Amino acid sequence: MTSNNPNTKTVDLKRYGSGSYLASDVTVLLDIVDKDAVADVPVSQKEALIQSGQRHYSDMLTLEDVPSAMHEQLYMQALEQGKIRAATDIANLAYTLKHVFQKTVNNECPLILVSLVRAGLPIGVLLQRALADINSSYSLPSVHYGVSIIRDRGLDPVALQMILDSHPDSPIVFIDGWTGKGAIYQELAHSLEVFADPSHTNFANIFHQGKGVIPLLTLADPAGVAWLAASEEDWLIPSGLLNSTVSGLISRSLYTEPQSGLHRSVFYDNLIEVDHSLAFVDHIDAVRRTLTTPLQCLPTYKQPRYQTADLIDKLAAEYNITNRNRIKPTIAEATRAILRRDPERILLASAEHPDTVLLRHLCAQRHIAISVLGDKILPYQAITLIKQRATDR
Numbered sequence: 001m002t003s004n005n006p007n008t009k010t011v012d013l014k015r016y017g018s019g020s021y022l023a024s025d026v027t028v029l030l031d032i033v034d035k036d037a038v039a040d041v042p043v044s045q046k047e048a049l050i051q052s053g054q055r056h057y058s059d060m061l062t063l064e065d066v067p068s069a070m071h072e073q074l075y076m077q078a079l080e081q082g083k084i085r086a087a088t089d090i091a092n093l094a095y096t097l098k099h100v101f102q103k104t105v106n107n108e109c110p111l112i113l114v115s116l117v118r119a120g121l122p123i124g125v126l127l128q129r130a131l132a133d134i135n136s137s138y139s140l141p142s143v144h145y146g147v148s149i150i151r152d153r154g155l156d157p158v159a160l161q162m163i164l165d166s167h168p169d170s171p172i173v174f175i176d177g178w179t180g181k182g183a184i185y186q187e188l189a190h191s192l193e194v195f196a197d198p199s200h201t202n203f204a205n206i207f208h209q210g211k212g213v214i215p216l217l218t219l220a221d222p223a224g225v226a227w228l229a230a231s232e233e234d235w236l237i238p239s240g241l242l243n244s245t246v247s248g249l250i251s252r253s254l255y256t257e258p259q260s261g262l263h264r265s266v267f268y269d270n271l272i273e274v275d276h277s278l279a280f281v282d283h284i285d286a287v288r289r290t291l292t293t294p295l296q297c298l299p300t301y302k303q304p305r306y307q308t309a310d311l312i313d314k315l316a317a318e319y320n321i322t323n324r325n326r327i328k329p330t331i332a333e334a335t336r337a338i339l340r341r342d343p344e345r346i347l348l349a350s351a352e353h354p355d356t357v358l359l360r361h362l363c364a365q366r367h368i369a370i371s372v373l374g375d376k377i378l379p380y381q382a383i384t385l386i387k388q389r390a391t392d393r
Helices: 043-052 069-101 120-131 157-166 183-195 269-274 277-290 309-318 331-340 354-366
Strands: 031-033 111-117 142-150 172-178 216-220 228-231 264-266 327-329 343-348 369-372 382-386
Touching: 069 120, 069 216, 069 228, 069 277, 069 354, 111 120, 111 157, 120 142, 120 172, 120 216, 120 277, 142 157, 142 183, 172 331, 309 327, 327 331, 331 343, 331 354, 331 382, 343 354, 354 369
Parallel strands: 031 264, 111 142, 111 172, 172 216, 216 228, 343 369
Antiparallel strands: 327 382, 343 382
16 A cells, blocks of 8 residues: 655644553544533433534533442443453454454554544554554554544544544554444445545555445444444443543543544543543453463455344334434443433343343433333344434434
């Protein structure tokens, strides 16, 4: 892969921070703004503004509080329960990346990992550490960045261009934690259309797996849209249970017009004492280094299968939902929606599944209705339906 652009300019990306991660773990390409400069909007008010179309969700934040003792306890249980699976999945993903890129990647042209902020960040950091492990059979030169992607508004083009300018000869892989309905995949695909012409200077940076193949990697891919995923199961990914305190203390990103610079974020310095970000990756990474199970080369897919699209259609019809953004599938997404949004009810595949303990606890605490629907919602274990607060747009 060679750069044909004589005007390529290198920006010192190291001046951007890494949240509460190590500088060697990631460079987060966000403009950090002061909490006091952001409108702290209560959940119910935010919901009405979003659904009426008066405000986009990326124009406001509900500032995060310290997680409750019960929330912390359930996170620790999930970490204990899922550490071997998470570590094994990371090792298999790293092994597969080595298999795919070992002939085209080297120290001069490292593999570029671009994590989608925020859910992709912990996964990207774990992959960066795995690929940097010279004692493993899958070490590979890589550089890791965190970049904002916002539904309806796309991947931050300023951040992506900074990466392309700094690594003109490197392939890029995009990383997210999991897929729900596949909305972020579609957002990413739309954002990358500008590079889709094979004559584009950066075509090979993005479409190294073939024209039209979006190189999205996830830990779990129930929606069936990722190019590479460790599994298609909806399971209790520990990092899915917390927000900023397992994502480098970074808030959900806020939109900025491209001419004004990078997307923005708040750094929650008030949550430093309850931050698990480094402890989480240290823990899973230590487990990965002790694994003795044989490594697996995982399958890759040229195009999305959208295997849950019919299910989402049926649920939308059954619950009279015209705005699909009100449907939040997967354990992680359902949990985050309860914490950040205003839910109407939770749909569960099983009344007693150990992976939905926190969800059920939060529902009891907030008097949110639960419907147990069995196999009908599989492969999802949980789906949150957001309350309709205004006319759907």
